[in-house]
Amino acid sequence: MRTGDQVVQDLPWKWGVQGKIFIIGGLGYMFDAWDVTLNGFLTPLLGTAFHLSTAERGLVATANLIGLAAGAITWGTIADRLGRKRAFGLTLLIFALFSALGALSPNFGVFLVLRFIAGIGLGGCIPVDYALVSEFSPRAQRGRVLTAMDGWWPIGATLCGVSATLLLPLAANWRWMLAVMIVPAVLLFWVRRGVPESPIYLARAGRETEARAVIDDLVARTGASPEPYHIPAVSPERSGRRGLVAGLIGGVDQLRRVWAVNPVLTGMVWLLFCTVLLVYYAALSWMPSILRAQGMGEYAAFAGTTVMNAVGILGVLVSWVLVERVGRKWVIGVSAPLASLALVVFALVLGVPAAAVTMIAVFGFLILMVIPVMYAYVSELYPTELRASGFGWASSASRVVTGFTPLIFGSLLWPVLGLPLTFTVLAVVVLVAVLWMAAVGPETRGRELDRITSEEPPASSSPASSSAAPSSDDTTVQA
Numbered sequence: 001m002r003t004g005d006q007v008v009q010d011l012p013w014k015w016g017v018q019g020k021i022f023i024i025g026g027l028g029y030m031f032d033a034w035d036v037t038l039n040g041f042l043t044p045l046l047g048t049a050f051h052l053s054t055a056e057r058g059l060v061a062t063a064n065l066i067g068l069a070a071g072a073i074t075w076g077t078i079a080d081r082l083g084r085k086r087a088f089g090l091t092l093l094i095f096a097l098f099s100a101l102g103a104l105s106p107n108f109g110v111f112l113v114l115r116f117i118a119g120i121g122l123g124g125c126i127p128v129d130y131a132l133v134s135e136f137s138p139r140a141q142r143g144r145v146l147t148a149m150d151g152w153w154p155i156g157a158t159l160c161g162v163s164a165t166l167l168l169p170l171a172a173n174w175r176w177m178l179a180v181m182i183v184p185a186v187l188l189f190w191v192r193r194g195v196p197e198s199p200i201y202l203a204r205a206g207r208e209t210e211a212r213a214v215i216d217d218l219v220a221r222t223g224a225s226p227e228p229y230h231i232p233a234v235s236p237e238r239s240g241r242r243g244l245v246a247g248l249i250g251g252v253d254q255l256r257r258v259w260a261v262n263p264v265l266t267g268m269v270w271l272l273f274c275t276v277l278l279v280y281y282a283a284l285s286w287m288p289s290i291l292r293a294q295g296m297g298e299y300a301a302f303a304g305t306t307v308m309n310a311v312g313i314l315g316v317l318v319s320w321v322l323v324e325r326v327g328r329k330w331v332i333g334v335s336a337p338l339a340s341l342a343l344v345v346f347a348l349v350l351g352v353p354a355a356a357v358t359m360i361a362v363f364g365f366l367i368l369m370v371i372p373v374m375y376a377y378v379s380e381l382y383p384t385e386l387r388a389s390g391f392g393w394a395s396s397a398s399r400v401v402t403g404f405t406p407l408i409f410g411s412l413l414w415p416v417l418g419l420p421l422t423f424t425v426l427a428v429v430v431l432v433a434v435l436w437m438a439a440v441g442p443e444t445r446g447r448e449l450d451r452i453t454s455e456e457p458p459a460s461s462s463p464a465s466s467s468a469a470p471s472s473d474d475t476t477v478q479a
Helices: 004-009 018-049 054-082 084-102 108-122 125-136 142-149 152-167 173-179 182-192 199-204 208-222 244-261 263-293 298-322 328-348 353-381 384-417 419-440
Strands: none
Touching: 004 125, 004 199, 004 208, 018 054, 018 084, 018 108, 018 125, 018 142, 018 152, 018 173, 018 182, 018 263, 018 298, 054 084, 054 108, 054 125, 054 244, 054 263, 054 384, 084 108, 084 125, 084 173, 084 182, 125 142, 125 199, 125 353, 125 384, 142 298, 142 353, 152 173, 152 298, 152 353, 199 208, 199 384, 244 263, 244 384, 263 298, 263 328, 263 353, 263 384, 263 419, 298 328, 298 353, 328 353, 328 419, 353 384, 384 419
């Protein structure tokens, strides 16, 4: 007899069922993109409004990204201890409230504090949303569904660029850029209240009656044939760890378990997250300022950055096509180094505006091929009871690293090393991370969640999905 989570992962895909959860989760992710991208547009405007130095301008993005890092830790832990649904709604509510207050900031110090707190709320969106969507998605489509999730990122980033450009003529334009996100975020919070709890999470938490109710409803709504299934028993210790305070205190324990499950694999995940996102956020946070320093006007600089984000939509579409055909590792291993190289070329041709904008577009296309597949890959590597925490801690580690990047980039790297050498150094660390992934990372394409490394590779696996995968004895991911 099969388990309940096996039944869920073999259901047919229906847009009115799993697709609804994909859309609602994706819209939250869109706000994450909008908010992070906004840092790049706010930096030059706040620099003028509050008469900031170059180093102080770097704090605009740093405060927000450090808040996102804290949020990824907090909400990933809450989602694994209290459930996906509760965390799913609260993240956006906190973000909307403190974004509204941030738009009213009387000075730069207050602005930084409020952006940090708003980041804590929004920082939970990525780990919580990916955990929830992955646990509702059939395994035959899971890679494409999770890859398509990142399609919401360039949409949010592009909407941010378009709205920021349109709001430039207004007085106190930076305040309006913050305020414009609030109403849709509150509406999405209301919509999220109708999303069911993950049945896989409920089963792992020992809430069998609730798990069966959700699974039976999914079977009926997708038109699948009902079949008997069992919900494996869980230990009283695991099923009893609930409550907000217990969830927050358990964060350190979750971190210990994330590393204990497989130190080599977790080290690979953290390095991959930190290096790829370091390159992306460095470009995202400073691109308008780089273009302005090159002599472009505000409209041209904002438009050039918007092109980078808009072309990323095509990158996500290409990665969606490739992820189940060639595997996660091939897409990441090829696209990440090429994206980093594109930034090096951009820095070398910066004096030729047409060539520079072209390389911005190439970078936007390639980096948004990498990130969605990387997120899908990492969300599959950890067992259910650690999935949100594993993703959340990796995301948090990357956000801590990238959080200080805008400050270090603007005050040290750019003025001392120059752009070409700075981007070359970043490209080298990305290459190191990709080579480590090739050596120790298992291919997850077509595998069942919680059995990623204990299954035999699918018969149709390409060499990309098996040649670099070590034996299950070396990489088994168990809680």
